[in-house]
Amino acid sequence: MENNSIRHEIVSSNPDIDVRFYLSEDSGGYVAPHWHNSLELVYMIEGSMVTQFENNVRQTLHPGEFSIVNPRVIHSVTAQKNKALVLLIP
Structure with a gap:
């Protein structure tokens, strides 16, 4: 991943709690390399996605599995x- 294409993703938390928790329904696609200050936990209910990390490690997520992305780790997603x-914890 080239550093000039990496963006910071600004995560807005739910107003009544400090975390952001939501159901993501994705029709498929690509999320360019990015990072955020939040710990990101994803639990796959249906379908799949591949997370590509800056060190060329790839993680494929299937139903019943979860992934954890640490804060400030550059990653992209192909879904x-x-x-x-999705749970984002600042």
Whole structure:
């Protein structure tokens, strides 16, 4: 991943708590390399996605599995149609 294409993702928390928790329904696609200050946990309900990390490690996520991305870790995502629970903790 080239550093000139990496963006900071600004995460807005839910107003009543300090974390952001939501159901993501993705029709598939690509999320360019980015990073955020939050710990990101994703639990896959349906479908799949591949997370590519800056050190060329790839993680494929299938239903019933979860991933953890540490704060400030550069990553990108290529997704098939999926449904997942996402928890972002500042």
